[in-house]
Amino acid sequence: MWRAVAWVLAAALAGAMPARAADPLRIGSKRFTESYILGELLTQAAGPPGAAQHQPGLGNTAIVFEALKAGGIDLYPDYTGTLAAEILKLPPGAGLDAIQRALAPMGLGAAIPLGFENTYALAVSDARAGALRRLSDLAAQPQFRLGLSHEFLGRADGWPGLASRYGLPQRPVGLDHGVAYEALAAGQVDAIDIYSTDAKIRKYKLRVLEDDRHYFPRYDAVVVYRLDVPQRFPQAWQALERLAGRVSADDMIAMNAAAEIDGQSFDAIARAFLAGTAGQKATHDGAEPRSRLAAALFGPDTTRLALRHVGLVAGAVGAATLVGVPLGMLAARRRRTGQAVLGVVNVLQTVPSLALLAMLIPLLGRIGVWPAMVALFLYALLPIVRNTATGLEQVPQGMRDAGRALGLRGGQVLRYVELPLALPVLLAGVKTAAIISVGTATIAAFVGAGGFGERIATGLALNDTALLLAGAIPAAVLALVVQAAFETLEWALRRHRDARC
Structure with a gap:
């Protein structure tokens, strides 16, 4: 059994690890x-295909920045206001030069201003806004229901400081940015936080409240990179x-x-912009x-995603079995x-x-397969350890005594008597760990x-139900398999055991 588990583990690691390329430039992005x-x-x-590798949707600002510091990625796009206020805690008004000086001791830099600003703002439905024009007007509207992104709720330049500056009495709820516009349109909230280059501002006819x-601060788009x-x-x-x-800014709104x-x-949006054809609407076949x-x-990525x-x-699960079974025995x-x-x-x-x-990420000094594998390994331990211990405890003492009466020693009793009798319960634990891991692996x-x-x-970023289901359905099918x-x-x-009896 252990040899089989070891072979499975080796094969899985080979399948999970990305193919080695000639040191591509690793570019990250947020979600x-x-x-x-x-x-x-x-x-x-x-450069040409293969010169750089995009590692998309790595999470919020803190996770992506830690990945950059740890060397898991080489650069990623961010905004000066986010860097100054949220990451570096610089005083208000800090510009790119101050940001570069603060990043340098970490071996990082910020450069290549892309040409647009994407600031935070609060927006309300134009139909429900009434006389609201400025953020200060919200102070007189305690009944207003605010739905704010989780990152904005906790950022240094987000809700805590905004509420203090304007004396806002509301108690906002957390929403994923991808579904906030739809929640506002459905009347489930009255105001949301937005990015000024969001395309849905015009689509949903929202009124952006003036930051009076x-x-x-300014949120100019720049590239944050490792100095080497x-x-x-x-x-x-x-x-x-x-x-x-x-x-x-208009280019960015059009691409969004x-x-x-x-x-x-x-991929197509970026290619069109670089080719000078951005803004041309894609031809659709009216697909349902x-x-x-x-x-x-x-899609063409199905095999790659399934193998990973x-x-x-x-x-x-293989590693958790190799570690969890001995721990359960202990x-x-x-x-x-x-x-x-x-x-x-x-x-x-x-x-x-x-x-x-x-x-x-900071502990391992990298992103990608290893943090995900370690996290899944840790989550898989509990059912394996618990079921191994339970299975061994349920072995009748008489069976152990019978083994010893036949001349078996401690280790032999464990191998030939206890483990075979505990195997059904042990396997149930491994099965539970594997099924749970299939679902948990989506966080990778x-x-x-x-x-x-x-x-x-x-799908979450785009609020695309079809794409969400295209990820959830195969994961569910894999769990059933x-x-x-x-x-x-x-x-x-069971058949093998019954045949031997």
């Missing part, structure tokens, strides 16, 4: 539409420098609209949602130690997945590890 587009734009502008007390990038990738860096000042309204891919779902389900997803799950043998072991794996299970991934996309979570993350495989294995083991 919202504009960042996806800018990441793809930088990737294509850096000048709370928000110009030396390591001189040609790519020179190509990226040619993007300086080329992207206007192409993604969120016209349904174009990020069902056909769009089918196209997304069986299976590799992550098999690698993590827990069954030594009660006090066992309680401590089970307590630790229980605590690991309660750590939120995204929080665990965020902690693992948030650290650039791939899998079907890529579609889910992109895993369950069926384990049940088949359990049936085969």
Whole structure:
């Protein structure tokens, strides 16, 4: 059994690890539409295919910045206001020079102003706005329901400071930015936070409230990079420098609209901009949602995503089995130690997945497969350890005594008596861990590890139900396949045991 697990683990690691390329420039992006587009734009502008690699949708600002510091990526697009207020805690009004000085001790820099600003703002439906024109007007509207993105709620330049500056009495609820506009249109909230280059501002006819007390800083789009990038990738860096000042606010709004309204891919949008054909509407065949779902389900990336997803799950569960079974044996043998072991794996299970991934990035010094694999491994331990301990504890003492009466020693009793009798319960734990891991592995996309979570993350950013389902359905099917495989294995083991009896 252990040899088989080791082979599965080795094969899974080979499948999960990305193919080694000749040191491509690694470009990250955050998990919202504009960042996806800018990441793809930088990737294509850096040179021919293969010169740069886009690792999209890595999460919020803190996660992507930690990935940059740790060397998991080489650069990513961000905004001066975010860098100054949220990351570097610089005084208000800090410009690009001050940001560069503050980043330099970390081995980082900020350069290549792309040519547009994308500031934060609050917006209300024009039909419900009434006399509201300025942010200060909200102070007299305590009944207004605010739906704000989770990042904005916690940012230094977000809601806490805004509420203090304007004396706002509202208690906002957290919403994913991808669904906030639809929630506002449906009347579920009265105001949301927006980016000034969002295409949906015009689509939903929103009124952007004036920042009359000048709370928000400037948010000029720039490239944040590791200082060794110009030396390591001189040609790519020179190509990226040619993007300086080329992207206007209108250009960015048009590209966001192409993604969120016209349904174009990020790759196609970036290619059109660089070719000078941006703004031309894509030709659509009037496809119904069902056909769009089918196209997304069986897209050209399906095999790649499936192999990565299976590799992550098999690698993590295989490693958890190799570690968890001995821990379960220890827990069954030594009660006090066992309680401590089970307590630790229980605590690991309660750590939120995204929080665990965020902690693992600086610890491991990288993004991608390894943080995802470690997180899945830790989550898979509990059912394996617990079921191993339970299975061994349920072995009748008489069976152990019978083994010893036949001359078997301690280790032989474990191998020939206890483990075979505990195997059904042990396998049930591995099955549970594997099925849970299939679902949990979708978070791997948030650290650039791939899998079907890529579609889910992109679907969330675009509020694209078809793309969300194209990620969720294969993951659910894979979970059913895993369950069926384990049940088949359990049936085969029962038949083998019955035949021997």
